[in-house]
Each structure stands twice: as C-alpha cells, then as structure tokens.
Amino acid sequence: MKLREFAKQLGLSPTTVSRALSGYPEVSEATRARVASEAMRLGYRPDINAVRLKTGRAGAIGVMMGRSGEIHFAEFVSGMAQRLETADTDILITPITAHNDDDEIQAYRRLVESRRVDAVIIHSPRPQDPRIEMLNSLGVPFLIHGRSETEHVHAWLDIDNEGAVRRSTDHLFDLGHRRIAMINGLRGKTYSIHREQGFRLAHQERGLTADPNMMVCDKFSDESGFRHALSFLERANAPTAIVAGSTMTALGVYRAIRSLGMTVGRDVSVIAHDDVFPYLTAENMVPSLSTTRSSMRAAGTRCAELTLQLIAGRAADEIHELWPVELILRESTAAPR
Amino acid sequence: MKLREFAKQLGLSPTTVSRALSGYPEVSEATRARVASEAMRLGYRPDINAVRLKTGRAGAIGVMMGRSGEIHFAEFVSGMAQRLETADTDILITPITAHNDDDEIQAYRRLVESRRVDAVIIHSPRPQDPRIEMLNSLGVPFLIHGRSETEHVHAWLDIDNEGAVRRSTDHLFDLGHRRIAMINGLRGKTYSIHREQGFRLAHQERGLTADPNMMVCDKFSDESGFRHALSFLERANAPTAIVAGSTMTALGVYRAIRSLGMTVGRDVSVIAHDDVFPYLTAENMVPSLSTTRSSMRAAGTRCAELTLQLIAGRAADEIHELWPVELILRESTAAPR
DNA sequence: GCTAAACTTGAAATCGATTTCAATCATACT
DNA sequence: AGTATGATTGAAATCGATTTCAAGTTTAGC
Numbered sequence: 001m002k003l004r005e006f007a008k009q010l011g012l013s014p015t016t017v018s019r020a021l022s023g024y025p026e027v028s029e030a031t032r033a034r035v036a037s038e039a040m041r042l043g044y045r046p047d048i049n050a051v052r053l054k055t056g057r058a059g060a061i062g063v064m065m066g067r068s069g070e071i072h073f074a075e076f077v078s079g080m081a082q083r084l085e086t087a088d089t090d091i092l093i094t095p096i097t098a099h100n101d102d103d104e105i106q107a108y109r110r111l112v113e114s115r116r117v118d119a120v121i122i123h124s125p126r127p128q129d130p131r132i133e134m135l136n137s138l139g140v141p142f143l144i145h146g147r148s149e150t151e152h153v154h155a156w157l158d159i160d161n162e163g164a165v166r167r168s169t170d171h172l173f174d175l176g177h178r179r180i181a182m183i184n185g186l187r188g189k190t191y192s193i194h195r196e197q198g199f200r201l202a203h204q205e206r207g208l209t210a211d212p213n214m215m216v217c218d219k220f221s222d223e224s225g226f227r228h229a230l231s232f233l234e235r236a237n238a239p240t241a242i243v244a245g246s247t248m249t250a251l252g253v254y255r256a257i258r259s260l261g262m263t264v265g266r267d268v269s270v271i272a273h274d275d276v277f278p279y280l281t282a283e284n285m286v287p288s289l290s291t292t293r294s295s296m297r298a299a300g301t302r303c304a305e306l307t308l309q310l311i312a313g314r315a316a317d318e319i320h321e322l323w324p325v326e327l328i329l330r331e332s333t334a335a336p337r
Numbered sequence: 338m339k340l341r342e343f344a345k346q347l348g349l350s351p352t353t354v355s356r357a358l359s360g361y362p363e364v365s366e367a368t369r370a371r372v373a374s375e376a377m378r379l380g381y382r383p384d385i386n387a388v389r390l391k392t393g394r395a396g397a398i399g400v401m402m403g404r405s406g407e408i409h410f411a412e413f414v415s416g417m418a419q420r421l422e423t424a425d426t427d428i429l430i431t432p433i434t435a436h437n438d439d440d441e442i443q444a445y446r447r448l449v450e451s452r453r454v455d456a457v458i459i460h461s462p463r464p465q466d467p468r469i470e471m472l473n474s475l476g477v478p479f480l481i482h483g484r485s486e487t488e489h490v491h492a493w494l495d496i497d498n499e500g501a502v503r504r505s506t507d508h509l510f511d512l513g514h515r516r517i518a519m520i521n522g523l524r525g526k527t528y529s530i531h532r533e534q535g536f537r538l539a540h541q542e543r544g545l546t547a548d549p550n551m552m553v554c555d556k557f558s559d560e561s562g563f564r565h566a567l568s569f570l571e572r573a574n575a576p577t578a579i580v581a582g583s584t585m586t587a588l589g590v591y592r593a594i595r596s597l598g599m600t601v602g603r604d605v606s607v608i609a610h611d612d613v614f615p616y617l618t619a620e621n622m623v624p625s626l627s628t629t630r631s632s633m634r635a636a637g638t639r640c641a642e643l644t645l646q647l648i649a650g651r652a653a654d655e656i657h658e659l660w661p662v663e664l665i666l667r668e669s670t671a672a673p674r
Numbered sequence: 675g676c677t678a679a680a681c682t683t684g685a686a687a688t689c690g691a692t693t694t695c696a697a698t699c700a701t702a703c704t
Numbered sequence: 705a706g707t708a709t710g711a712t713t714g715a716a717a718t719c720g721a722t723t724t725c726a727a728g729t730t731t732a733g734c
Contacts, residue, residue, distance in 0.1 A: 259623060390692095
C-alpha cells in the first residue's frame with residue numbers, strides 16, 4: 001500500500017497524511033487520529049527507502065565487526081538494540097575485509113558515501129588510529145568505544161582501564177604480592193596501553209618497576225590465558241599473582257595453575273577484568289574470581305544513546321565519557337604463602 | 338557527488354553512466370572503463386537509498402536478535418559477514434522487544450513492510466513457531482536456522498541435533514555407562530526436542546528407557562551447567578556420565594564434578610556439543626572435552642549464501658540442509674569405574 | 675458585517691538513482 | 705549505393721515518500 005492509495009482511501013491528500021503520521025503540528029487532532037487509526041487498520045507503512053531518499057537520513061547506525069570472533073560483540077550490540085528499539089534506528093553490521101588498513105578505510109568510505117548509515121561506532125582503537133582521521137574527513141558522525149590520542153576531534157566512551165588495572169594490581173600489592181604478571185589484551189590497542197600504564201603506575205607508587213618480562217599481550221581467550229600463565233609459572237622467578245585481561249583469559253589461567261598442581265588463591269592469586277557475560281560469571285568460578293567489572297551491555301546502550309545525540313547535532317568534542325570500574329574482591333586473590 | 342553532476346563531468350548522460358556502473362552489456366568497453374576509472378578517481382558512489390527506492394531491493398538481510406545474551410550470535414553473524422562482503426548486502430540487526438509473541442510478530446511486520454530488508458533469518462524456532470506463518474503471509478523470503486514442524490513452507494538449515502546426541506549417548510553406552518544424564522537447551526525449542534529424541538533413541542536401541550528425571554532443560558551457561566550437574570550428582574542414584582548442551586555448560590559441569598571431589602573422565606564422563614568458539618576450545622579444557630562439533634560460523638556463512646539464493650528467486654521448499662556433526666572423542670569420556 | 679489572524683488542507687516540486695523507449699551511429703550484406 | 709542489422713547513447717518517466725508554497729476555511733475582534 002502506497003501513500004497515494006492510502007490517502008485516496010481516506011479522502012485526503014498525501015500531504016496531509018504524511019504530516020499526520022510524522023507528527024507535524026498543522027494537522028487537526030481529528031484528522032490525525034483518523035489517519036493513525038486507519039493506518040493501523042489498513043496496515044499502511046511508509047516505504048523506508050523513499051523516506052530515506054527524501055529526508056537524507058539513513059535511519060541506521062553502522063557497527064564495524066572484525067573478522068575474529070569478537071567475544072564482546074553480541075553483548076555490546078544487544079545493549080545498543082535495547083536503546084534503539086524505540087528510536088526507529090537500525091543497526092547495520094559491516095564486515096571488515098581488512099587484510100590491511102587501506103581495505104578497512106575503503107570499507108568505511110563505501111559505507112558512508114553510499115549513505116547507508118547516519119553514524120558509525122568503532123571499537124578498540126589504537127592511539128593513532130587512521131580510521132579517526134578518515135571518518136572526520138568523511139564528515140560522518142562517529143563515536144569511539146574506547147579512546148585514541150589523535151588530535152582529531154572524536155566523541156568517545158571508554159572505561160577506566162588504567163584505573164582498573166592500577167587498582168587490581170594495588171590490591172595484590174596490599175595482600176603482600178611482589179612479583180605480579182599481567183596477561184594483557186591485543187598489542188597496540190589503546191585499552192592495552194592504558195592497562196599497562198595502570199600496571200606500571202601501581203608499581204611506581206610502591207617504588208617498584210614493572211618487569212617487562214612479566215607483561216604479555218594477546219587476544220582474550222581461554223587458550224592464550226593458559227599458555228601465558230603456564231609460561232610465567234614455569235619460570236625460575238615465578239609470579240605469585242596474575243592480572244588477566246578477561247574472564248575468558250582467567251579460565252585459562254586457572255587451568256594452568258591447576259595443571260601445575262597448585263591452587264588458585266592459595267598458591268597463585270588471580271584477578272581479571274570482567275565485561276559481564278551472561279554465560280560466564282566470575283562469581284561462579286571456583287574459586288570465585290576477583291574482578292574489576294564493567295558491563296559491556298550497558299556500554300552498548302549508552303553508546304547508542306550518545307550516537308543518537310551526535311546525529312541530532314550535538315558536538316563531538318563535548319561527548320567524552322570515562323566510566324569507572326568496580327573492584328570486586330572474591331576468593332581468587334589472597335596473601336601469598 | 339550525484340549522478341547528474343558526475344555524468345556531466347564525463348560528458349555522458351546519466352543513463353549511460355548508470356549502465357556502465359551496473360554492468361549492463363550495451364555499453365562499449367571503452368566507455369565502461371572510463372566511467373569506472375573516473376568514478377574511482379572522483380569518488381562517485383550511487384546513493385544507496387535512491388537505488389533502493391528505484392529497484393525495490395533493500396540490499397540487506399535482517400537478523401533477529403533476542404534480548405538474552407546470545408552466545409552464538411557473534412560467530413553466526415561473523416560467518417554471514419564473510420559471505421556477504423562481496424555481495425553488496427548488509428546485515429541488519431533488529432532487536433526483539435518481545436515481551437510476548439505479538440510484540441515479536443509486530444517487529445517482523447514493521448521490518449518487512451517498511452522494506453528495510455529483502456529477507457530475514459530466524460534462529461532457534463519452536464516446532465509450531467508462529468513466526469513462520471507470519472513471514473509466509475508477509476511474503477518475504479526467509480530462512481530458518483534450525484527447523485520447525487509447521488506445514489508452512491520454509492527454507493531451513495539445521496544441524497543434526499538428534500544424530501549428535503544419539504551418537505554421543507551411544508558412545509557413552511559403548512564405554513559401559515548405564516545411568517546417563519542430559520543437560521539440554523531451552524525447553525520448547527526444536528533443537529532441544531531433537532536432542533531429547535536422540536537421547537531417547539540411543540536408550541531404546543539398547544532396550545532401555547531414558548529416565549525423565551535425568552533430563553533437564555535450561556539456557557547454555559556455565560552457571561546452569563554447574564547447578565544441574567550438581568543436582569544430578571548428589572542424588573542417590575547418580576549418573577556416571579553427563580551429556581551437556583554446550584561447551585559453556587560443560588565448563589559448569591566440570592566445576593560441579595570437581596567440587597564434589599571427583600575427577601572428570603575417571604569418575605564422571607562428560608560429552609558436550611561444541612559450536613566452535615574461538616575463545617573457548619574443547620580441546621584445551623582439562624581434561625580435554627569429548628564433543629560433537631559443528632561450526633556456528635560456517636552455518637552463518639552458508640545461511641547467508643542460501644538467503645541470497647532465496648532472494649534471487651530460488652524456491653524455499655527446495656532449500657533444506659541438514660548438516661551432520663562430527664563426533665570427537667577426547668579425555669572427558671571413559672569407561673565408568 | 676468585515677477584516678485579520680489562525681488553522682487546515684492540497685498541488686506540485688523534489689530527493690537521486692534506474693529503465694523504457696526512441697534515436698543515432700557504425701558495420702555488413704546484397 | 706542502399707538497406708538491414710547491431711551497437712551505443714540519451715530523454716524522460718518512474719520509484720514513494722517529504723516539504724514548500726499557496727489557497728481555502730474558521731474564528732476572533734471591533
């Protein structure tokens with residue numbers, strides 16, 4: 001059913017019907033009510049593509065998805081969806097071919113220039129991330145989930161990664177640990193750098209220097225947690241505590257500790273960052289896992305909100321949110337023997 | 338840059354330019370090459386919304402996303418993306434408000450009637466799923482990831498859940514187990530029903546009857562695995578083996594077994610279905626987990642392909658794929674003591 | 675009763691592409 | 705040379721909405 005046809009059935013002009021449905025004020029209440037109820041009854045719904053062409057709005061926010069299994073992705077997007085379901089805005093997932101930076105840049109360019117999306121959300125930036133300059137020059141509103149250090153203006157929402165690791169490391173120091181290892185996230189990502197800073201800072205505050213051999217970068221997975229923890233614990237001067245990048249990493253760390261006949265918490269303390277996944281909870285691990293916690297889903301919801309504000313015209317340089325993380329102490333951290 | 342403007346710069350009509358870019362045969366090779374290279378140089382790209390309006394194609398496939406944390410979601414979508422990145426087709430994520438069936442039906446209706454998508458993919462159907470009749474009556478191509486039993490025609494791709502559980506249960510019988518418990522997926526979903534059938538069938542083939550008290554339905558999570566396994570193992574007549582719904586569930590099952598001072602494999606055998614997640618591998622668990630395996634990512638890629646075929650006009654009733662699953666025996670299954 | 679102001683409504687232009695139909699040009703054949 | 709054929713190109717209609725501008729209708733004020 002098209003507007004023309006629908007309007008004719010109502011004995012009104014397309015103009016009036018369009019105005020009635022879009023909530024313009026110059027339509028009488030009586031007409032508006034009639035149009036609304038008839039639209040419902042007859043099932044008329046504007047062709048979104050015609051609307052988009054005419055208004056220039058795409059009605060969608062683009063989210064770039066890397067190729068690797070992104071453990072955070074579902075939660076984040078699900079959080080976004082929660083905010084967007086009342087906003088008549090869709091989420092567009094775009095695969096990143098990205099065998100190199102140029103490919104990725106091209107993917108963004110295509111997305112924006114073909115007017116598929118009104119705004120873009122980007123994850124896990126690096127300090128000097130070329131995507132930011134690119135999106136800036138394309139003139140499309142965008143939000144960074146995470147942070148960057150480029151001089152280019154960008155709206156961002158990030159969690160306090162530095163503070164998180166500083167506090168968890170500090171907690172381990174408080175318990176009496178002196179040799180602490182960290183299994184960080186992907187090398188080069190800003191969040192990994194911030195976490196490393198937090199790690200170093202906590203050491204400095206105690207007059208210590210973080211040992212580069214006690215820090216490693218890798219993806220978040222059970223397997224990498226296991227491998228690196230094992231490597232740390234088999235050394236001559238093994239750490240008595242490990243800071244893990246995610247609960248998934250912590251699973252592997254637990255496994256490594258057990259495989260050496262040791263006990264988590266008693267022989268080796270473990271603390272991790274928890275993004276709060278419904279299918280794996282730190283509290284239920286054995287022993288329960290001490291964590292710094294921040295909800296990925298909540299971040300998704302808020303990022304959607306901020307992106308809507310960007311689209312509505314709010315200035316990017318006034319959108320900066322740094323979320324604190326909670327420190328939750330459980331059984332996996334204790335004084336060294 | 339619009340078509341008009343771009344065509345003028347080339348000294349051609351919009352018609353010819355459009356045809357050159359869309360690959361129509363009636364354009365000379367020389368012209369086509371010039372148009373293509375100039376489009377690249379000047380950065381002309383058709384406004385996707387105008388194209389969509391004119392052609393009636395939305396250039397997107399809709400994927401419904403439930404509210405709960407969908408552990409499979411990212412992998413599946415990532416698999417889809419792999420196929421779609423060369424197809425100029427986007428993935429549209431639509432949140433399901435769904436406090437009830439009607440809400441959900443309305444969400445689909447909105448999506449389809451506003452012409453946002455050319456086709457829809459649906460997950461985890463129930464045997465009599467009202468969404469199938471609804472999508473049929475809306476006349477939109479759709480693919481079911483999973484299966485249903487309605488008489489309404491529907492294209493589907495599913496894994497052999499019945500066969501998977503039948504084989505894993507059979508394997509446990511072969512090892513000498515006689516009391517086997519199963520932690521199944523969500524009640525009412527077709528895949529859970531099929532798995533239960535597989536479980537019963539394996540029993541029947543041995544002249545046994547599956548004990549209803551040894552079967553439970555729940556979501557896939559570490560926590561539910563733990564809770565149900567514990568409940569099973571603390572009974573008077575405890576099972577000597579457990580069939581788990583997912584690797585995540587198996588994590589919880591392992592934990593429960595350990596918490597009772599028992600050893601996985603030796604005291605209690607465990608086998609699970611593995612959808613292959615990059616961040617948690619069955620092989621790396623301790624002891625390594627026996628599984629039936631099927632790649633969620635591969636399913637996503639294939640579903641995307643089949644959906645493109647549906648859009649291209651292939652009949653829904655000739656698209657039925659039942660994927661076999663691999664049985665991979667590792668250390669978590671052994672003869673009972 | 676007349677005019678101004680405030681409400682409502684509609685006609686037509688517009689968004690930026692695709693595609694039908696017609697026209698032109700070059701080539702081949704008798 | 706003249707015509708039929710095939711290969712290229714372009715003008716204009718079209719997709720289905722929104723929105724500008726103009727016009728018609730009430731209401732209010734004096």
